[in-house]
Amino acid sequence: MSVKRIGVLTSGGDCPGLNAVLHGVVSAATTRGFEVLGFLDGYEGLLNPVRYQRLDAVSVSHISHLGGTILGTTNRGRFVAKVGGGKKAEIDPAILRQARDTCRGLNLHALICIGGDGSLSTSLQLQKAGVDVVGVPKTIDNDILATASSFGFDSAVTCVVDSLDRLHTTARSHKRIMVVETMGRHAGWIALHGGLAGGADAILIPEIPFHHAKVAAFAKERASHGLASTMIVVAEGAVAAKGQLSTIAPGLRGKGEVRLGGVAEQVAREMEKRTGQETRHVVLGHLQRGGNPTALDRILGTRFGVGAIELVVKKKFSHMVSYQNYEIGGVPIAEAVARIRTVPPQGQFVHHAREIGICFGD
Ligand code: F6P
Numbered sequence: 001m002s003v004k005r006i007g008v009l010t011s012g013g014d015c016p017g018l019n020a021v022l023h024g025v026v027s028a029a030t031t032r033g034f035e036v037l038g039f040l041d042g043y044e045g046l047l048n049p050v051r052y053q054r055l056d057a058v059s060v061s062h063i064s065h066l067g068g069t070i071l072g073t074t075n076r077g078r079f080v081a082k083v084g085g086g087k088k089a090e091i092d093p094a095i096l097r098q099a100r101d102t103c104r105g106l107n108l109h110a111l112i113c114i115g116g117d118g119s120l121s122t123s124l125q126l127q128k129a130g131v132d133v134v135g136v137p138k139t140i141d142n143d144i145l146a147t148a149s150s151f152g153f154d155s156a157v158t159c160v161v162d163s164l165d166r167l168h169t170t171a172r173s174h175k176r177i178m179v180v181e182t183m184g185r186h187a188g189w190i191a192l193h194g195g196l197a198g199g200a201d202a203i204l205i206p207e208i209p210f211h212h213a214k215v216a217a218f219a220k221e222r223a224s225h226g227l228a229s230t231m232i233v234v235a236e237g238a239v240a241a242k243g244q245l246s247t248i249a250p251g252l253r254g255k256g257e258v259r260l261g262g263v264a265e266q267v268a269r270e271m272e273k274r275t276g277q278e279t280r281h282v283v284l285g286h287l288q289r290g291g292n293p294t295a296l297d298r299i300l301g302t303r304f305g306v307g308a309i310e311l312v313v314k315k316k317f318s319h320m321v322s323y324q325n326y327e328i329g330g331v332p333i334a335e336a337v338a339r340i341r342t343v344p345p346q347g348q349f350v351h352h353a354r355e356i357g358i359c360f361g362d
Contacts, residue, residue: 002107003033003034003035004033004034004035004109005034005035005036005037005106005107005108005109006025006029006034006035006036006037006108006109006110006111006112006309006312007036007037007038007039007052007103007106007108007110007111007112008022008025008026008036008037008038008039008055008071008111008112008114009038009039009040009042009043009045009046009071009111009112009113009114010022010042010069010071010072010073010114010115010138011042011043011073011074011075011079011113011114011115011116011119011122012042012073012074012075012115012116012118012119012138012139013073013075013116013139013140013289014067014068014069014073014289015138015139015140015151015152015155015156015289016067016140016151016152016155016156016289016290016291016292016293016294016297017138017151017152017155017293017297017298017300017301018068018069018073018114018138018151018152018301019060019063019064019065019066019067019068019069019070019293019301020063020064020065020151020293020297020298020299020300020301020302020305021114021136021138021151021301021302021304021305021308022038022055022060022063022069022070022071022114022305023060023061023063023064023301023302023305024301024302024303024304024305024306024307024308024309025112025305025306025308025309026038026055026056026057026059026060026305027057027060027305027306028305028306028309028310029309030056030057032309032313034109034309035054036054036055036056037052037053037054037055037106037108038052038053038054038055038059038070038071039051039052039071040052040053040071040072041071041072041073041074041077042072042073042074042077042079042115042119043077043078043079043099043113043119043122043126044074044077044078044079045071046098046099046102046103047078047095047098047099047102048098050102050106052106053071064293064298064301064302065292065293065298066292067155067289067290067291067292067293068290075118078091078092078095079091079095079099079119079122080118080122081118081119081121081122081125082116082117082118082121082257083257084186084257084258088117088118088121088337090125091122091125093129096125096126096128096129097129099126099129099131100126100129100130100131103131104130108131109132109312110132110133110134110312110317111123111126111131111132111133111134112133112134112135112136112308112309112312113126113133113134113135113136114135114136114138115135115136115137115138116137116138116139116141116143116144116150117139117143117144117145117336117337117340119138120135120137120144120320120333120336120337121333121337123135123318123333124318124333124334124337127317127318127333132315132317132318133317133318133333134308134311134312134316134317134319134320134321135308135319135320135321135333135336136304136305136307136308136320136321137150137304137320137321137322137336138150138151138152139152139153140152140153140155140156140183140184140190140288140289141153141183141184141185141187141189141190142184142187142189142190142341143184143185143186143187143189143340143341143342144336144337144340144341145335145336145337145338145339145340145341146320146322146331146335146336147320147321147322147323147324147331147336148322148323148324148325149300149323150300150323151293151297151300151301151304152289152293152297153189153190153193153297154293154294154296154297154300155288155291155292155293155294155297156182156183156190156194156288156289157190157193157194157197158294159194159284159287159288159291160180160182160190160191160193160194160195160197160198160233160284160288161194161197161198163180163198163282163284163287164180164194164195164198164199164200164231164233165198167180167231167282168198168199168229168231171229171230171231171280172228172229174229174278175228175229175277175278176229176277176278176279176280177219177229177230177232177268177271177272177275177277177278177279177280178229178230178231178232178279178280178281178282179232179234179264179265179267179268179271179279179280179281179282180200180231180232180233180234180264180281180282180284181234181235181236181261181263181264181281181282181283181284181285182194182195182233182234182235182236182284182288183235183236183284183285183288183289184206184235184236184237185236185237185257185260185340186206186237186340186342187206187207187235187237187340187341187342187343188203188205188206188207188208188235188237188238188342188343189343190235190288191203191204191205191233191234191235191238192205192235192343192349192350192353194233195233195353195358196349196353196358198231198233199231200231200232200233200358201218201219201222201227201230201231201232201357201358201359202215202218202219202230202231202232202233202358202359202360202361203232203233203234203353203358203359203360204232204233204234204235204238204263204267204360204361205235205237205238205343205360206235206237206238206239206342207342207343207344207345208345208350208360208361208362209239209240209241209242209243209362210238210239210240210241210360210361210362211240211241211361211362212240212267212270212271212274212361213274214359214361214362215232215267215270215271215359215361216270216271216274216275218230218359218361219232219271219275219277220275220277223275223277228277230277232267232271234263234264234267235263236260236261236263237260237263238263239263240266241362245258245260246260246261246262246263246266247259247260247261247262248260248261248262261283261285264281264282264283265281265283267281268280268281300323303323303328304321304323304328306328307321307328307329307330308321310330311330314330316330318332318333318334319331319332319333320332320333320336322336
């Protein structure tokens with residue numbers, strides 16, 4: 001009897017915990033006697049010249065603690081299905097056919113696609129083209145529906161918290177306002193969790209349009225009570241009421257998302273002008289995506305990897321692994337990519353943050 005072959009790839013922006021997923025996938029597959037091929041640089045590895053490497057117990061040993069991905073990845077290229085704000089685009093059918101022919105030529109039983117909402121949407125298009133896929137939700141932004149969490153988020157939040165711990169001491173010494181920009185695209189999860197855990201005084205998120213005047217009045221009020229430094233965390237996708245999204249580069253050739261950035265600088269300028277208090281801004285950027293995954297992300301990633309193999313064994317194709325109530329299960333990918341998961345402005349998390357005096361600028 002021939003050995004079953006499974007393909008795996010990592011797609012989209014990298015994220016701490018990807019290697020833990022690969023370790024989980026390959027180890028669980030090997031236990032079941034499957035052979036695993038890891039495609040390089042996301043879906044691009046499926047196109048001519050086809051690029052992959054055989055993954056076995058040796059290739060994935062001691063990689064779970066490492067950031068990045070041993071397979072490489074891209075959030076550009078011919079498979080970009082993400083347009084912006086949760087909208088998706090169709091992949092060129094000729095490209096999908098080429099990828100399908102690669103999978104057939106290599107006699108793949110299934111392809112495990114580890115990626116965010118755009119990459120998971122691509123996987124569904126591949127399924128329609130004739131490849132049996134299983135998804136694993138990946139993103140530091142934590143904006144994928146149908147799973148309580150995705151791996152990488154906790155590592156990104158930890159980076160924000162570590163940074164705030166450092167910034168608090170210098171902000172206090174100089175009695176400054178400090179504005180810290182986090183990633184997260186159109187969802188405010190990283191700013192909200194990082195800000196709450198890191199002791200932010202104000203948190204500005206895409207889901208709640210903010211007013212510069214209100215944030216400035218809040219900082220002045222604090223100063224009048226002897227709280228001379230104010231820590232403001234702003235998500236890169238946050239927008240001032242009647243303002244515009246801050247971007248630093250357009251999407252490529254009309255495909256892919258615009259690059260967000262610049263809102264912290266804008267907020268800092270406004271704060272200094274409106275309060276007269278010295279203000280500095282810091283953009284955390286890719287520090288949030290790099291480095292080693294936290295224990296939580298290693299565990300979630302590993303369990304997602306094992307869960308993906310379980311979905312393959314059960315033939316639950318076009319499903320992705322999902323984390324709900326401490327258990328790993330499976331949900332249709334279609335449910336996860338219908339739109340992005342954003343912070344509910346009236347939800348309990350925001351309510352609790354308001355209860356402890358955090359300002360949202362609204
Ligand atoms: O989606 C993950 C993410 O890190 C976003 O938070 C951020 O806007 C974007 O990717 C940055 O992408 P790039 O690596 O292309 O700059």
